[in-house]
Amino acid sequence: MRKIDQPEFTAAEVFSTCISKVRNKDLKKRFQAVIPYITSAEEEYRKLATESKLYTFSDELCSNTNVTLEEMKAVYTQRMANSGGPGYETYNALKRGTINRTCPICGQRKVSTLDHYLPKTSYPSVVVTPINLIPACSDCNKIKLDDDPQTSEEETLHPYFDDLGSDRFLLAEIIKDNPPVVNFYIHPPVEWDKVLTEKVKNHFDSFKLNLLYSIHAIDEIVGQAEYWKQLNTKDLKDQLALQAESRRKAHPNSWQTAFYEGASQDDWFCSEGYKKFIE
Ligand SMILES: [Zn+2]
Structure with a gap:
Protein backbone atom coordinates (compact mmCIF):
# COMPACT_ATOMS: atom_id res chain seq x y z
CA MET A 1 0.00 0.00 0.00
CA ARG A 2 2.45 2.59 -1.25
CA LYS A 3 2.17 5.65 -3.46
CA ILE A 4 4.43 5.73 -6.51
CA ASP A 5 5.27 8.52 -8.95
CA GLN A 6 3.16 8.78 -12.08
CA PRO A 7 4.96 7.77 -15.30
CA GLU A 8 6.19 10.53 -17.57
CA PHE A 9 5.08 8.90 -20.84
CA THR A 10 1.71 9.76 -22.33
CA ALA A 11 -0.71 7.14 -23.59
CA ALA A 12 -0.38 8.43 -27.17
CA GLU A 13 3.43 8.17 -27.03
CA VAL A 14 3.35 4.61 -25.76
CA PHE A 15 0.63 3.51 -28.18
CA SER A 16 2.47 5.09 -31.14
CA THR A 17 5.67 3.29 -30.16
CA CYS A 18 3.82 -0.02 -29.81
CA ILE A 19 2.23 0.19 -33.28
CA SER A 20 5.37 1.55 -34.97
CA LYS A 21 6.24 -1.82 -36.51
CA VAL A 22 2.78 -2.87 -37.69
CA ARG A 23 3.28 -3.97 -41.32
CA ASN A 24 -0.32 -4.49 -42.35
CA LYS A 25 -1.33 -1.14 -43.88
CA ASP A 26 -5.03 -1.48 -43.11
CA LEU A 27 -4.40 -2.38 -39.47
CA LYS A 28 -1.87 0.43 -39.08
CA LYS A 29 -4.33 2.95 -40.49
CA ARG A 30 -7.05 1.77 -38.12
CA PHE A 31 -4.68 1.92 -35.14
CA GLN A 32 -3.53 5.45 -36.05
CA ALA A 33 -7.16 6.56 -36.19
CA VAL A 34 -7.71 5.62 -32.52
CA ILE A 35 -4.89 7.77 -31.12
CA PRO A 36 -7.16 10.79 -30.39
CA TYR A 37 -9.58 8.45 -28.55
CA ILE A 38 -6.72 7.09 -26.47
CA THR A 39 -5.65 10.61 -25.53
CA SER A 40 -9.14 11.65 -24.48
CA ALA A 41 -9.60 8.37 -22.56
CA GLU A 42 -6.37 9.14 -20.68
CA GLU A 43 -7.70 12.58 -19.70
CA GLU A 44 -10.99 11.10 -18.52
CA TYR A 45 -9.12 8.37 -16.63
CA ARG A 46 -6.94 10.91 -14.84
CA LYS A 47 -9.97 12.95 -13.79
CA LEU A 48 -11.91 9.92 -12.50
CA ALA A 49 -8.89 8.39 -10.74
CA THR A 50 -8.35 11.65 -8.85
CA GLU A 51 -11.96 11.43 -7.61
CA SER A 52 -11.91 7.65 -6.83
CA LYS A 53 -14.53 7.16 -9.53
CA LEU A 54 -12.77 4.89 -12.00
CA TYR A 55 -15.52 2.32 -11.52
CA THR A 56 -17.68 4.67 -13.67
CA PHE A 57 -15.17 4.76 -16.55
CA SER A 58 -17.05 3.85 -19.70
CA ASP A 59 -15.09 2.46 -22.65
CA GLU A 60 -16.69 2.88 -26.06
CA LEU A 61 -13.51 2.62 -28.13
CA CYS A 62 -14.48 -0.49 -30.08
CA SER A 63 -18.00 0.80 -30.80
CA ASN A 64 -16.75 4.20 -31.98
CA THR A 65 -13.76 3.08 -34.07
CA ASN A 66 -12.76 0.25 -36.41
CA VAL A 67 -10.53 -1.69 -34.02
CA THR A 68 -11.54 -4.79 -32.09
CA LEU A 69 -10.99 -5.63 -28.44
CA GLU A 70 -8.71 -8.50 -29.46
CA GLU A 71 -6.58 -6.20 -31.65
CA MET A 72 -6.21 -3.72 -28.78
CA LYS A 73 -5.32 -6.41 -26.24
CA ALA A 74 -2.70 -7.72 -28.68
CA VAL A 75 -1.07 -4.26 -28.80
CA TYR A 76 -0.27 -4.78 -25.13
CA THR A 77 0.54 -8.50 -25.08
CA GLN A 78 2.49 -8.70 -28.36
CA ARG A 79 3.89 -5.22 -28.88
CA MET A 80 4.52 -4.03 -25.31
CA ALA A 81 4.80 -6.93 -22.81
CA ASN A 82 6.61 -9.14 -25.34
CA SER A 83 10.41 -8.91 -25.36
CA GLY A 84 10.42 -8.57 -29.17
CA GLY A 85 7.88 -5.73 -29.21
CA PRO A 86 8.74 -2.07 -29.83
CA GLY A 87 7.05 -1.09 -26.54
CA TYR A 88 9.10 -3.48 -24.41
CA GLU A 89 11.54 -0.80 -23.29
CA THR A 90 8.62 1.27 -21.93
CA TYR A 91 7.15 -1.85 -20.32
CA ASN A 92 10.41 -2.36 -18.41
CA ALA A 93 10.72 1.33 -17.53
CA LEU A 94 7.24 1.19 -15.95
CA LYS A 95 8.17 -1.96 -14.01
CA ARG A 96 11.14 -0.10 -12.56
CA GLY A 97 8.94 2.72 -11.25
CA THR A 98 8.96 1.65 -7.58
CA ILE A 99 11.45 1.90 -4.74
CA ASN A 100 13.69 -1.19 -4.64
CA ARG A 101 11.30 -2.99 -7.02
CA THR A 102 8.77 -3.42 -4.19
CA CYS A 103 5.17 -4.06 -5.26
CA PRO A 104 3.17 -0.93 -4.27
CA ILE A 105 -0.01 -2.97 -3.82
CA CYS A 106 1.25 -5.26 -1.03
CA GLY A 107 4.43 -3.38 -0.05
CA GLN A 108 6.19 -6.71 0.44
CA ARG A 109 6.78 -8.89 -2.63
CA LYS A 110 8.86 -7.85 -5.64
CA VAL A 111 7.56 -6.48 -8.94
CA SER A 112 7.38 -9.06 -11.72
CA THR A 113 4.73 -7.70 -14.07
CA LEU A 114 2.42 -4.78 -14.88
CA ASP A 115 -1.14 -4.90 -13.58
CA HIS A 116 -3.95 -3.22 -15.54
CA TYR A 117 -5.87 -1.28 -12.87
CA LEU A 118 -8.82 -1.27 -15.29
CA PRO A 119 -8.54 -4.72 -16.90
CA LYS A 120 -7.61 -5.04 -20.56
CA THR A 121 -10.49 -7.48 -21.14
CA SER A 122 -13.02 -4.66 -20.66
CA TYR A 123 -11.12 -1.41 -21.22
CA PRO A 124 -9.43 -1.35 -24.65
CA SER A 125 -8.85 2.43 -24.67
CA VAL A 126 -6.41 2.24 -21.71
CA VAL A 127 -4.70 -1.01 -22.58
CA VAL A 128 -1.25 0.63 -22.88
CA THR A 129 -2.02 3.85 -20.96
CA PRO A 130 0.87 4.25 -18.49
CA ILE A 131 -1.26 5.53 -15.59
CA ASN A 132 -3.36 2.36 -15.89
CA LEU A 133 -0.30 0.09 -15.72
CA ILE A 134 0.78 -0.60 -12.14
CA PRO A 135 4.08 -2.35 -11.43
CA ALA A 136 3.03 -5.36 -9.34
CA CYS A 137 4.05 -8.75 -8.01
CA SER A 138 2.46 -11.75 -9.69
CA ASP A 139 0.34 -12.63 -6.62
CA CYS A 140 -1.29 -9.19 -6.44
CA ASN A 141 -1.76 -9.28 -10.21
CA LYS A 142 -3.62 -12.61 -10.00
CA ILE A 143 -5.80 -11.59 -7.04
CA LYS A 144 -6.83 -8.47 -8.95
CA LEU A 145 -8.47 -10.54 -11.72
CA ASP A 146 -11.68 -11.00 -9.70
CA ASP A 147 -12.07 -7.34 -8.86
CA ASP A 148 -15.17 -5.55 -10.20
CA PRO A 149 -15.93 -2.50 -8.02
CA GLN A 150 -19.36 -0.84 -8.21
CA THR A 151 -18.66 2.05 -5.81
CA SER A 152 -15.67 4.19 -4.73
CA GLU A 153 -15.52 2.24 -1.46
CA GLU A 154 -15.20 -1.04 -3.34
CA GLU A 155 -12.21 0.17 -5.31
CA THR A 156 -8.71 -0.83 -4.25
CA LEU A 157 -6.00 1.79 -3.79
CA HIS A 158 -4.51 3.24 -6.95
CA PRO A 159 -0.74 3.60 -6.36
CA TYR A 160 -0.38 6.47 -8.86
CA PHE A 161 -3.24 8.51 -7.38
CA ASP A 162 -4.01 7.60 -3.77
CA ASP A 163 -1.60 9.38 -1.47
CA LEU A 164 -1.99 8.22 2.13
CA GLY A 165 0.75 10.55 3.33
CA SER A 166 2.52 9.72 6.57
CA ASP A 167 -0.62 9.00 8.63
CA ARG A 168 -0.39 5.70 10.49
CA PHE A 169 -3.21 3.35 9.55
ZN1 LIG B 1 2.12 -7.33 -4.39
Missing part, protein backbone atom coordinates in the same frame (compact mmCIF):
# COMPACT_ATOMS: atom_id res chain seq x y z
CA LEU A 170 -1.75 -0.16 9.78
CA LEU A 171 -1.54 -1.62 13.28
CA ALA A 172 -0.79 -5.07 14.72
CA GLU A 173 -1.72 -6.94 17.86
CA ILE A 174 -0.60 -10.20 19.39
CA ILE A 175 -3.46 -12.58 20.05
CA LYS A 176 -2.89 -15.08 22.89
CA ASP A 177 -3.98 -18.23 21.13
CA ASN A 178 -2.41 -21.63 20.81
CA PRO A 179 -0.32 -21.02 18.81
CA PRO A 180 -0.43 -17.22 19.21
CA VAL A 181 -1.26 -15.06 16.22
CA VAL A 182 0.05 -11.73 14.94
CA ASN A 183 -3.05 -9.95 13.66
CA PHE A 184 -2.77 -6.89 11.40
CA TYR A 185 -5.66 -4.48 10.96
CA ILE A 186 -6.54 -1.07 9.56
CA HIS A 187 -7.10 1.68 12.09
CA PRO A 188 -7.51 4.88 10.05
CA PRO A 189 -7.01 8.37 11.50
CA VAL A 190 -10.31 10.00 12.53
CA GLU A 191 -9.87 12.82 10.03
CA TRP A 192 -9.97 10.45 7.03
CA ASP A 193 -13.19 10.58 5.04
CA LYS A 194 -15.42 7.54 4.71
CA VAL A 195 -14.45 6.73 1.12
CA LEU A 196 -10.72 6.66 1.84
CA THR A 197 -11.24 4.60 5.00
CA GLU A 198 -13.36 2.01 3.21
CA LYS A 199 -11.05 1.95 0.23
CA VAL A 200 -8.00 1.20 2.38
CA LYS A 201 -9.90 -1.50 4.29
CA ASN A 202 -11.11 -3.02 1.04
CA HIS A 203 -7.60 -2.97 -0.38
CA PHE A 204 -6.23 -4.66 2.76
CA ASP A 205 -8.90 -7.38 2.64
CA SER A 206 -8.93 -7.90 -1.14
CA PHE A 207 -5.20 -8.50 -1.34
CA LYS A 208 -5.24 -10.71 1.79
CA LEU A 209 -2.56 -8.57 3.41
CA ASN A 210 -3.23 -9.74 6.97
CA LEU A 211 -2.25 -13.27 6.00
CA LEU A 212 0.80 -12.09 4.04
CA TYR A 213 2.06 -9.86 6.86
CA SER A 214 1.32 -12.44 9.59
CA ILE A 215 3.42 -15.04 7.80
CA HIS A 216 6.34 -12.64 7.53
CA ALA A 217 5.97 -11.50 11.15
CA ILE A 218 6.17 -15.10 12.37
CA ASP A 219 9.33 -15.65 10.31
CA GLU A 220 10.73 -12.56 12.00
CA ILE A 221 9.85 -13.84 15.49
CA VAL A 222 11.37 -17.27 14.79
CA GLY A 223 14.54 -15.66 13.45
CA GLN A 224 14.95 -13.28 16.41
CA ALA A 225 13.80 -15.49 19.31
CA GLU A 226 17.23 -16.80 20.33
CA TYR A 227 18.54 -13.25 20.53
CA TRP A 228 15.48 -12.04 22.46
CA LYS A 229 16.01 -14.80 25.03
CA GLN A 230 19.25 -13.06 26.04
CA LEU A 231 17.30 -9.94 27.10
CA ASN A 232 15.11 -9.34 30.13
CA THR A 233 11.53 -8.24 29.48
CA LYS A 234 12.18 -4.53 29.90
CA ASP A 235 15.22 -4.57 27.61
CA LEU A 236 13.31 -6.55 25.00
CA LYS A 237 10.44 -4.04 25.09
CA ASP A 238 12.94 -1.22 24.64
CA GLN A 239 14.66 -3.01 21.75
CA LEU A 240 11.35 -3.66 19.98
CA ALA A 241 10.28 -0.04 20.48
CA LEU A 242 13.57 1.14 18.95
CA GLN A 243 13.01 -1.18 16.01
CA ALA A 244 9.47 0.18 15.60
CA GLU A 245 10.78 3.75 15.53
CA SER A 246 13.45 2.92 12.97
CA ARG A 247 10.94 1.06 10.80
CA ARG A 248 8.43 3.90 11.11
CA LYS A 249 10.97 6.36 9.75
CA ALA A 250 11.62 4.05 6.78
CA HIS A 251 7.90 3.51 6.16
CA PRO A 252 5.05 4.41 8.53
CA ASN A 253 2.77 1.63 7.35
CA SER A 254 5.04 -1.30 6.66
CA TRP A 255 4.10 -4.54 8.41
CA GLN A 256 7.42 -4.25 10.28
CA THR A 257 6.45 -0.87 11.78
CA ALA A 258 3.08 -2.26 12.87
CA PHE A 259 4.51 -5.52 14.17
CA TYR A 260 7.38 -4.05 16.20
CA GLU A 261 5.15 -1.39 17.69
CA GLY A 262 2.40 -3.87 18.63
CA ALA A 263 4.91 -6.38 20.01
CA SER A 264 6.81 -3.75 22.04
CA GLN A 265 3.57 -2.73 23.79
CA ASP A 266 2.54 -6.27 24.69
CA ASP A 267 3.83 -7.37 28.12
CA TRP A 268 2.88 -11.00 27.65
CA PHE A 269 4.60 -11.20 24.24
CA CYS A 270 7.81 -9.67 25.61
CA SER A 271 7.97 -11.82 28.74
CA GLU A 272 7.04 -15.23 27.38
CA GLY A 273 4.65 -14.97 24.41
CA TYR A 274 7.32 -14.82 21.70
CA LYS A 275 8.67 -18.18 22.89
CA LYS A 276 5.31 -19.81 22.12
CA PHE A 277 5.91 -19.17 18.42
CA ILE A 278 8.96 -21.45 18.44
CA GLU A 279 7.69 -24.25 20.68
Whole structure:
Protein backbone atom coordinates (compact mmCIF):
# COMPACT_ATOMS: atom_id res chain seq x y z
CA MET A 1 0.00 0.00 0.00
CA ARG A 2 2.45 2.59 -1.25
CA LYS A 3 2.17 5.65 -3.46
CA ILE A 4 4.43 5.73 -6.51
CA ASP A 5 5.27 8.52 -8.95
CA GLN A 6 3.16 8.78 -12.08
CA PRO A 7 4.96 7.77 -15.30
CA GLU A 8 6.19 10.53 -17.57
CA PHE A 9 5.08 8.90 -20.84
CA THR A 10 1.71 9.76 -22.33
CA ALA A 11 -0.71 7.14 -23.59
CA ALA A 12 -0.38 8.43 -27.17
CA GLU A 13 3.43 8.17 -27.03
CA VAL A 14 3.35 4.61 -25.76
CA PHE A 15 0.63 3.51 -28.18
CA SER A 16 2.47 5.09 -31.14
CA THR A 17 5.67 3.29 -30.16
CA CYS A 18 3.82 -0.02 -29.81
CA ILE A 19 2.23 0.19 -33.28
CA SER A 20 5.37 1.55 -34.97
CA LYS A 21 6.24 -1.82 -36.51
CA VAL A 22 2.78 -2.87 -37.69
CA ARG A 23 3.28 -3.97 -41.32
CA ASN A 24 -0.32 -4.49 -42.35
CA LYS A 25 -1.33 -1.14 -43.88
CA ASP A 26 -5.03 -1.48 -43.11
CA LEU A 27 -4.40 -2.38 -39.47
CA LYS A 28 -1.87 0.43 -39.08
CA LYS A 29 -4.33 2.95 -40.49
CA ARG A 30 -7.05 1.77 -38.12
CA PHE A 31 -4.68 1.92 -35.14
CA GLN A 32 -3.53 5.45 -36.05
CA ALA A 33 -7.16 6.56 -36.19
CA VAL A 34 -7.71 5.62 -32.52
CA ILE A 35 -4.89 7.77 -31.12
CA PRO A 36 -7.16 10.79 -30.39
CA TYR A 37 -9.58 8.45 -28.55
CA ILE A 38 -6.72 7.09 -26.47
CA THR A 39 -5.65 10.61 -25.53
CA SER A 40 -9.14 11.65 -24.48
CA ALA A 41 -9.60 8.37 -22.56
CA GLU A 42 -6.37 9.14 -20.68
CA GLU A 43 -7.70 12.58 -19.70
CA GLU A 44 -10.99 11.10 -18.52
CA TYR A 45 -9.12 8.37 -16.63
CA ARG A 46 -6.94 10.91 -14.84
CA LYS A 47 -9.97 12.95 -13.79
CA LEU A 48 -11.91 9.92 -12.50
CA ALA A 49 -8.89 8.39 -10.74
CA THR A 50 -8.35 11.65 -8.85
CA GLU A 51 -11.96 11.43 -7.61
CA SER A 52 -11.91 7.65 -6.83
CA LYS A 53 -14.53 7.16 -9.53
CA LEU A 54 -12.77 4.89 -12.00
CA TYR A 55 -15.52 2.32 -11.52
CA THR A 56 -17.68 4.67 -13.67
CA PHE A 57 -15.17 4.76 -16.55
CA SER A 58 -17.05 3.85 -19.70
CA ASP A 59 -15.09 2.46 -22.65
CA GLU A 60 -16.69 2.88 -26.06
CA LEU A 61 -13.51 2.62 -28.13
CA CYS A 62 -14.48 -0.49 -30.08
CA SER A 63 -18.00 0.80 -30.80
CA ASN A 64 -16.75 4.20 -31.98
CA THR A 65 -13.76 3.08 -34.07
CA ASN A 66 -12.76 0.25 -36.41
CA VAL A 67 -10.53 -1.69 -34.02
CA THR A 68 -11.54 -4.79 -32.09
CA LEU A 69 -10.99 -5.63 -28.44
CA GLU A 70 -8.71 -8.50 -29.46
CA GLU A 71 -6.58 -6.20 -31.65
CA MET A 72 -6.21 -3.72 -28.78
CA LYS A 73 -5.32 -6.41 -26.24
CA ALA A 74 -2.70 -7.72 -28.68
CA VAL A 75 -1.07 -4.26 -28.80
CA TYR A 76 -0.27 -4.78 -25.13
CA THR A 77 0.54 -8.50 -25.08
CA GLN A 78 2.49 -8.70 -28.36
CA ARG A 79 3.89 -5.22 -28.88
CA MET A 80 4.52 -4.03 -25.31
CA ALA A 81 4.80 -6.93 -22.81
CA ASN A 82 6.61 -9.14 -25.34
CA SER A 83 10.41 -8.91 -25.36
CA GLY A 84 10.42 -8.57 -29.17
CA GLY A 85 7.88 -5.73 -29.21
CA PRO A 86 8.74 -2.07 -29.83
CA GLY A 87 7.05 -1.09 -26.54
CA TYR A 88 9.10 -3.48 -24.41
CA GLU A 89 11.54 -0.80 -23.29
CA THR A 90 8.62 1.27 -21.93
CA TYR A 91 7.15 -1.85 -20.32
CA ASN A 92 10.41 -2.36 -18.41
CA ALA A 93 10.72 1.33 -17.53
CA LEU A 94 7.24 1.19 -15.95
CA LYS A 95 8.17 -1.96 -14.01
CA ARG A 96 11.14 -0.10 -12.56
CA GLY A 97 8.94 2.72 -11.25
CA THR A 98 8.96 1.65 -7.58
CA ILE A 99 11.45 1.90 -4.74
CA ASN A 100 13.69 -1.19 -4.64
CA ARG A 101 11.30 -2.99 -7.02
CA THR A 102 8.77 -3.42 -4.19
CA CYS A 103 5.17 -4.06 -5.26
CA PRO A 104 3.17 -0.93 -4.27
CA ILE A 105 -0.01 -2.97 -3.82
CA CYS A 106 1.25 -5.26 -1.03
CA GLY A 107 4.43 -3.38 -0.05
CA GLN A 108 6.19 -6.71 0.44
CA ARG A 109 6.78 -8.89 -2.63
CA LYS A 110 8.86 -7.85 -5.64
CA VAL A 111 7.56 -6.48 -8.94
CA SER A 112 7.38 -9.06 -11.72
CA THR A 113 4.73 -7.70 -14.07
CA LEU A 114 2.42 -4.78 -14.88
CA ASP A 115 -1.14 -4.90 -13.58
CA HIS A 116 -3.95 -3.22 -15.54
CA TYR A 117 -5.87 -1.28 -12.87
CA LEU A 118 -8.82 -1.27 -15.29
CA PRO A 119 -8.54 -4.72 -16.90
CA LYS A 120 -7.61 -5.04 -20.56
CA THR A 121 -10.49 -7.48 -21.14
CA SER A 122 -13.02 -4.66 -20.66
CA TYR A 123 -11.12 -1.41 -21.22
CA PRO A 124 -9.43 -1.35 -24.65
CA SER A 125 -8.85 2.43 -24.67
CA VAL A 126 -6.41 2.24 -21.71
CA VAL A 127 -4.70 -1.01 -22.58
CA VAL A 128 -1.25 0.63 -22.88
CA THR A 129 -2.02 3.85 -20.96
CA PRO A 130 0.87 4.25 -18.49
CA ILE A 131 -1.26 5.53 -15.59
CA ASN A 132 -3.36 2.36 -15.89
CA LEU A 133 -0.30 0.09 -15.72
CA ILE A 134 0.78 -0.60 -12.14
CA PRO A 135 4.08 -2.35 -11.43
CA ALA A 136 3.03 -5.36 -9.34
CA CYS A 137 4.05 -8.75 -8.01
CA SER A 138 2.46 -11.75 -9.69
CA ASP A 139 0.34 -12.63 -6.62
CA CYS A 140 -1.29 -9.19 -6.44
CA ASN A 141 -1.76 -9.28 -10.21
CA LYS A 142 -3.62 -12.61 -10.00
CA ILE A 143 -5.80 -11.59 -7.04
CA LYS A 144 -6.83 -8.47 -8.95
CA LEU A 145 -8.47 -10.54 -11.72
CA ASP A 146 -11.68 -11.00 -9.70
CA ASP A 147 -12.07 -7.34 -8.86
CA ASP A 148 -15.17 -5.55 -10.20
CA PRO A 149 -15.93 -2.50 -8.02
CA GLN A 150 -19.36 -0.84 -8.21
CA THR A 151 -18.66 2.05 -5.81
CA SER A 152 -15.67 4.19 -4.73
CA GLU A 153 -15.52 2.24 -1.46
CA GLU A 154 -15.20 -1.04 -3.34
CA GLU A 155 -12.21 0.17 -5.31
CA THR A 156 -8.71 -0.83 -4.25
CA LEU A 157 -6.00 1.79 -3.79
CA HIS A 158 -4.51 3.24 -6.95
CA PRO A 159 -0.74 3.60 -6.36
CA TYR A 160 -0.38 6.47 -8.86
CA PHE A 161 -3.24 8.51 -7.38
CA ASP A 162 -4.01 7.60 -3.77
CA ASP A 163 -1.60 9.38 -1.47
CA LEU A 164 -1.99 8.22 2.13
CA GLY A 165 0.75 10.55 3.33
CA SER A 166 2.52 9.72 6.57
CA ASP A 167 -0.62 9.00 8.63
CA ARG A 168 -0.39 5.70 10.49
CA PHE A 169 -3.21 3.35 9.55
CA LEU A 170 -1.75 -0.16 9.78
CA LEU A 171 -1.54 -1.62 13.28
CA ALA A 172 -0.79 -5.07 14.72
CA GLU A 173 -1.72 -6.94 17.86
CA ILE A 174 -0.60 -10.20 19.39
CA ILE A 175 -3.46 -12.58 20.05
CA LYS A 176 -2.89 -15.08 22.89
CA ASP A 177 -3.98 -18.23 21.13
CA ASN A 178 -2.41 -21.63 20.81
CA PRO A 179 -0.32 -21.02 18.81
CA PRO A 180 -0.43 -17.22 19.21
CA VAL A 181 -1.26 -15.06 16.22
CA VAL A 182 0.05 -11.73 14.94
CA ASN A 183 -3.05 -9.95 13.66
CA PHE A 184 -2.77 -6.89 11.40
CA TYR A 185 -5.66 -4.48 10.96
CA ILE A 186 -6.54 -1.07 9.56
CA HIS A 187 -7.10 1.68 12.09
CA PRO A 188 -7.51 4.88 10.05
CA PRO A 189 -7.01 8.37 11.50
CA VAL A 190 -10.31 10.00 12.53
CA GLU A 191 -9.87 12.82 10.03
CA TRP A 192 -9.97 10.45 7.03
CA ASP A 193 -13.19 10.58 5.04
CA LYS A 194 -15.42 7.54 4.71
CA VAL A 195 -14.45 6.73 1.12
CA LEU A 196 -10.72 6.66 1.84
CA THR A 197 -11.24 4.60 5.00
CA GLU A 198 -13.36 2.01 3.21
CA LYS A 199 -11.05 1.95 0.23
CA VAL A 200 -8.00 1.20 2.38
CA LYS A 201 -9.90 -1.50 4.29
CA ASN A 202 -11.11 -3.02 1.04
CA HIS A 203 -7.60 -2.97 -0.38
CA PHE A 204 -6.23 -4.66 2.76
CA ASP A 205 -8.90 -7.38 2.64
CA SER A 206 -8.93 -7.90 -1.14
CA PHE A 207 -5.20 -8.50 -1.34
CA LYS A 208 -5.24 -10.71 1.79
CA LEU A 209 -2.56 -8.57 3.41
CA ASN A 210 -3.23 -9.74 6.97
CA LEU A 211 -2.25 -13.27 6.00
CA LEU A 212 0.80 -12.09 4.04
CA TYR A 213 2.06 -9.86 6.86
CA SER A 214 1.32 -12.44 9.59
CA ILE A 215 3.42 -15.04 7.80
CA HIS A 216 6.34 -12.64 7.53
CA ALA A 217 5.97 -11.50 11.15
CA ILE A 218 6.17 -15.10 12.37
CA ASP A 219 9.33 -15.65 10.31
CA GLU A 220 10.73 -12.56 12.00
CA ILE A 221 9.85 -13.84 15.49
CA VAL A 222 11.37 -17.27 14.79
CA GLY A 223 14.54 -15.66 13.45
CA GLN A 224 14.95 -13.28 16.41
CA ALA A 225 13.80 -15.49 19.31
CA GLU A 226 17.23 -16.80 20.33
CA TYR A 227 18.54 -13.25 20.53
CA TRP A 228 15.48 -12.04 22.46
CA LYS A 229 16.01 -14.80 25.03
CA GLN A 230 19.25 -13.06 26.04
CA LEU A 231 17.30 -9.94 27.10
CA ASN A 232 15.11 -9.34 30.13
CA THR A 233 11.53 -8.24 29.48
CA LYS A 234 12.18 -4.53 29.90
CA ASP A 235 15.22 -4.57 27.61
CA LEU A 236 13.31 -6.55 25.00
CA LYS A 237 10.44 -4.04 25.09
CA ASP A 238 12.94 -1.22 24.64
CA GLN A 239 14.66 -3.01 21.75
CA LEU A 240 11.35 -3.66 19.98
CA ALA A 241 10.28 -0.04 20.48
CA LEU A 242 13.57 1.14 18.95
CA GLN A 243 13.01 -1.18 16.01
CA ALA A 244 9.47 0.18 15.60
CA GLU A 245 10.78 3.75 15.53
CA SER A 246 13.45 2.92 12.97
CA ARG A 247 10.94 1.06 10.80
CA ARG A 248 8.43 3.90 11.11
CA LYS A 249 10.97 6.36 9.75
CA ALA A 250 11.62 4.05 6.78
CA HIS A 251 7.90 3.51 6.16
CA PRO A 252 5.05 4.41 8.53
CA ASN A 253 2.77 1.63 7.35
CA SER A 254 5.04 -1.30 6.66
CA TRP A 255 4.10 -4.54 8.41
CA GLN A 256 7.42 -4.25 10.28
CA THR A 257 6.45 -0.87 11.78
CA ALA A 258 3.08 -2.26 12.87
CA PHE A 259 4.51 -5.52 14.17
CA TYR A 260 7.38 -4.05 16.20
CA GLU A 261 5.15 -1.39 17.69
CA GLY A 262 2.40 -3.87 18.63
CA ALA A 263 4.91 -6.38 20.01
CA SER A 264 6.81 -3.75 22.04
CA GLN A 265 3.57 -2.73 23.79
CA ASP A 266 2.54 -6.27 24.69
CA ASP A 267 3.83 -7.37 28.12
CA TRP A 268 2.88 -11.00 27.65
CA PHE A 269 4.60 -11.20 24.24
CA CYS A 270 7.81 -9.67 25.61
CA SER A 271 7.97 -11.82 28.74
CA GLU A 272 7.04 -15.23 27.38
CA GLY A 273 4.65 -14.97 24.41
CA TYR A 274 7.32 -14.82 21.70
CA LYS A 275 8.67 -18.18 22.89
CA LYS A 276 5.31 -19.81 22.12
CA PHE A 277 5.91 -19.17 18.42
CA ILE A 278 8.96 -21.45 18.44
CA GLU A 279 7.69 -24.25 20.68
ZN1 LIG B 1 2.12 -7.33 -4.39
